[in-house]
Amino acid sequence: MDLETLVTKLDNPRMMVIPVAVLLISLAILGVTFATTGSPVKQGIEFTGGTLVTLPISYSHDEIASALAGYPVVEIRPQGSRHSVQLGPMDEDTYSALAKLVNSRFERPEIRYMGPIYSKQLQADAPRFLLLSFLLMAIVVLVIFRQPVVSAIVVFCAMADIMAAAAFMTLVGVKLSLGTMAALLMLVGYSVDTDILLSVKVLKRAGDLPEKIKGAMETGIMMTGTTISAVLALMLVSSLLFHLSPSFTRIDIIADITTVLFFGLLADMMNTWITNVQGLKWYLARNPKAAVSRRGRK
Numbered sequence: 619m620d621l622e623t624l625v626t627k628l629d630n631p632r633m634m635v636i637p638v639a640v641l642l643i644s645l646a647i648l649g650v651t652f653a654t655t656g657s658p659v660k661q662g663i664e665f666t667g668g669t670l671v672t673l674p675i676s677y678s679h680d681e682i683a684s685a686l687a688g689y690p691v692v693e694i695r696p697q698g699s700r701h702s703v704q705l706g707p708m709d710e711d712t713y714s715a716l717a718k719l720v721n722s723r724f725e726r727p728e729i730r731y732m733g734p735i736y737s738k739q740l741q742a743d744a745p746r747f748l749l750l751s752f753l754l755m756a757i758v759v760l761v762i763f764r765q766p767v768v769s770a771i772v773v774f775c776a777m778a779d780i781m782a783a784a785a786f787m788t789l790v791g792v793k794l795s796l797g798t799m800a801a802l803l804m805l806v807g808y809s810v811d812t813d814i815l816l817s818v819k820v821l822k823r824a825g826d827l828p829e830k831i832k833g834a835m836e837t838g839i840m841m842t843g844t845t846i847s848a849v850l851a852l853m854l855v856s857s858l859l860f861h862l863s864p865s866f867t868r869i870d871i872i873a874d875i876t877t878v879l880f881f882g883l884l885a886d887m888m889n890t891w892i893t894n895v896q897g898l899k900w901y902l903a904r905n906p907k908a909a910v911s912r913r914g915r916k
Contacts, residue, residue, distance in 0.1 A: 624835070628891050629828070629899075637893045640885065641778050644785035651788050659788050662795035663704055663732050665740050668692065669713065671703040671720055672728045685723050689716055697870055700728075744799055751806045752776065759814065765908060768817055771897040775889040776809040783882035792874045801875045805882035808845070812838050812890045820898050821909045827902070831895060838890060846883050852876045 627633070648658040655661075663670055668690075673682060679694055682701060690706035708716070713731065720727045752773060760769040783805055784794075792798060819834035820827065857873035902909055 629831070629895065631896060633892050634896055637778065637888050640782055640888065644778075644781045647785035647789055648781065657794075659784050659794045660791075661741075662793040662798075664796050665744070665794060667707045667732050667738075669705040669708065669716065670730045670732070671705065671716075672697070672700045673703065673720075673724050674726055675699050675701060677701060677724060685719070686716075702870070740796075744794070748780075748799075748802065748806075751803055755806060755810050759810065759817075762814065763817060763821060765821075765901075767901050767905075768821065768898070768908075771894055771901070772810065772813040772817065774897075775813050775886075775894050776806055778889045778893065779805055779809045779882050779885045782885035783878050786881040787874075787878045790877060792877050795871070795874065797871045797875050798878050801878035801882070805879065805886070808883070809886050809889070812842065812886055813894050815841075816890055816894055817898065820902075827899070827909075835891060839887070842883055842887050846880065849876045849879050849883065853880065 651660065652658045657665075675696060679701070682694055682703060683691065686703065686705070689712070690708060692704040692706050694701060694703050696702075705716070717729055720729060755776065756769055756773045759772045760766065763769060780802055783802060787798065815838050816831070816834045819830045823830055823833075825833075852872055853876045855872075856869040856876060
């Protein structure tokens with residue numbers, strides 16, 4: 619399929635069914651997660667608090683689970699040459715007993731405690747910083763275009779990207795951590811880049827609307843395709859090779875970040891080239907003077 623055919627297909631208003639369906643599915647996933655956990659996404663140890671114990675891979679999953687049966691074990695999973703064991707919050711006496719047990723029962727253990735005060739502060743800061751990033755983004759877009767509707771469309775598309783990434787990362791078991799939070803903030807910036815690219819081409823360049831959309835898509839798809847290729851390469855190195863051969867080390871933080879970026883970039887392609895295009899077309903149909911005409915400046 620050539621680019622002109624793709625532009626024609628995506629330009630069909632009926633294509634809006636796809637982003638609307640994805641948005642509704644994302645909202646449903648986030649809603650169910652919030653109802654069951656009290657948070658729209660599953661939170662990692664940095665946000666919930668607790669204890670992280672890493673043990674040599676030579677110990678089996680069942681052996682670890684049996685030894686720690688009396689403690690609030692949340693998750694046991696292999697992480698390269700070691701097992702990562704996450705335990706929920708506990709009082710000081712329980713933590714001291716756990717430390718003694720781990721040090722006497724296992725060889726070369728590592729224990730890291732995340733206090734509730736630090737975790738509560740992160741829970742309060744994370745949504746605040748995310749909302750601040752959206753607010754600053756909206757101000758910048760408004761300053762660039764000086765058209766509130768265009769700014770609102772860009773913000774809506776970015777929010778849809780973030781909700782899709784958050785929903786599908788929850789669906790595949792990736793938890794919210796400092797790394798995945800950074801990935802979500804990265805997606806805000808990336809979404810703005812592609813949406814501004816499209817809006818600048820459509821509103822500030824002379825020519826027919828389909829040609830301007832096609833020109834923006836040529837650049838935008840190349841940008842996003844290159845980024846997705848890099849993300850897939852990182853996913854292969856950080857996670858997939860480990861599943862093919864245990865001799866490779868699984869790099870959890872990179873695997874989680876790239877998973878979030880992958881879903882977010884796919885959502886960004888959809889929302890930029892379907893939602894944003896249809897939004898701009900609707901806006902220009904009611905405000906034809908908002909865009910540079912064919913005879914306007916180039």
